[in-house]
Amino acid sequence: MTGTSASGVEEKELLDRLRRGDADAFESLVRETTPRLLAVTRRLLRSEEDAQDAVQEAFLSAFRSLERFQGDALLSTWLHRIAVNAALMRLRSRRRKPEESLEDLLPRFLEDGHHEKTPAPWRENLDVALESRELRAQIREAIDGLPDAYRNILMLRDIEELDTAEVAEILGISAGAVKTRLHRARMALRTQLDPTMRAEAS
Amino acid sequence: MVDFLMAYLEGELPESERASFEVHLQICPPCVVYLETYQEAVRLGKSLCRDDSDALPDDVPEGLVEAILAARSRSA
Numbered sequence: 001m002t003g004t005s006a007s008g009v010e011e012k013e014l015l016d017r018l019r020r021g022d023a024d025a026f027e028s029l030v031r032e033t034t035p036r037l038l039a040v041t042r043r044l045l046r047s048e049e050d051a052q053d054a055v056q057e058a059f060l061s062a063f064r065s066l067e068r069f070q071g072d073a074l075l076s077t078w079l080h081r082i083a084v085n086a087a088l089m090r091l092r093s094r095r096r097k098p099e100e101s102l103e104d105l106l107p108r109f110l111e112d113g114h115h116e117k118t119p120a121p122w123r124e125n126l127d128v129a130l131e132s133r134e135l136r137a138q139i140r141e142a143i144d145g146l147p148d149a150y151r152n153i154l155m156l157r158d159i160e161e162l163d164t165a166e167v168a169e170i171l172g173i174s175a176g177a178v179k180t181r182l183h184r185a186r187m188a189l190r191t192q193l194d195p196t197m198r199a200e201a202s
Numbered sequence: 203m204v205d206f207l208m209a210y211l212e213g214e215l216p217e218s219e220r221a222s223f224e225v226h227l228q229i230c231p232p233c234v235v236y237l238e239t240y241q242e243a244v245r246l247g248k249s250l251c252r253d254d255s256d257a258l259p260d261d262v263p264e265g266l267v268e269a270i271l272a273a274r275s276r277s278a
Contacts, residue, residue, distance in 0.1 A: 023275070030270050034262050052266045059270045060277065107236065109203040119236040126242065130249060139250045158248050183208040190243035197239070197246075 011075060018066055030059060033076060037083040044087040044155055046144065054090050058083040084160055085170060088152065102147055105188035122197040135196075142192035150185035157182050211240075 017025035037058060041051040062069075062082050069078060108116040129135050143151060156167045157178070164182075168175045209215045210223055227234055 023271075026274055027267075027271055030267050031262060034267060034270075038263075038266075052263065055266065056270050056273065060273055063274055063277075106204050107207075113203060115232055115236060118232045119239060121235050122239050122242055126246065127249075130246070136250050139246050143247060143250075154247065158244060179212060180208065183211065184204070186240060186244050186247075187204065187207075189247055190240050193243050193246065194239065197242070 012071070015066075015069070015071065015075065018063075026063070029075075033079055036076070037079060040080060040083050040160060041087045043159060044084070044152075045090060050090050050094075051087075054086040055083060057089075058086040061086065080160070081162070081166065081170075084156065084162065088170065091148065091152065102150055102184055102188050105146075105191045106184060107187060107191070119194075120198050120200065122194075123199050126197070138196055139193065142189055145192060146185055146188055150181055150188060153178060153181045154185040154189065158186075207237075211237075 014025055014029065018029065034055060037055045038051055041054040041058075042048070045051045045054060058079065062079055069075070073081075110116055123129065143154060146154065152171070153167060156162045156170070157164070162170070164175050164178050168178045171178070206215075206223075210220065213220075215223065227237075
């Protein structure tokens with residue numbers, strides 16, 4: 001099982017052992033935490049090689065700063081954040097696409113304030129539909145199709161579940177900018193999904 | 203309008219504007235549909251990636267674990 005079930009005492013013991021340089025403690029931490037961290041970096045990077053490299057970087061950077069870890073968050077939460085950071089560093093250096101505008105994916109309105117294209121309801125029971133691999137691939141593709149700046153915020157806020165302040169700190173932008181970009185990213189995701197999710201399309 | 207919707211969704215509209223938008227929602231099904239499908243898009247994105255992570259735990263690449271431990275003992 002993972003660290004979520006560890007009591008505060010176990011957590012403190014583990015931390016003490018790590019700080020003493022106990023090799024077994026490092027090994028069990030790495031074995032227990034790697035699957036979840038790898039899930040995070042795979043989601044963000046979409047490349048197995050990069051995802052594994054980012055996990056390795058995350059652990060090494062965590063080990064270097066063990067002394068500075070205050071214990072005000074769980075070790076697993078702290079590692080999660082470091083892994084997100086490591087993945088973002090790689091994304092930045094990769095520059096998948098030039099900075100693009102999101103405008104085409106935002107809803108358009110007429111001068112009287114009405115939608116230019118009348119929104120239509122989506123299918124019922126999308127929860128059942130979600131079990132289809134194909135639909136999930138479509139959603140994944142829609143998220144990946146967003147410009148990086150928006151995709152990353154959507155991933156960090158809605159999927160990695162970091163809060164606004166954490167995302168602002170990691171990306172070096174204001175909390176207001178995080179909120180604005182998140183909403184725009186969600187609106188764009190809605191636009192991307194709309195053709196396949198419409199009730200009349202099914 | 204995009205900014206207006208954002209402010210509404212964040213609960214940041216001034217009270218009078220929020221109230222009049224809600225009156226508008228009573229008579230404008232397309233706006234209601236838009237807000238519903240927006241929430242649905244958010245929910246779909248969120249649920250998708252939780253599914254992905256559920257599938258992972260038995261998948262620990264041994265080579266990666268060893269590389270991390272080896273790099274640690276080199277730097278220790």
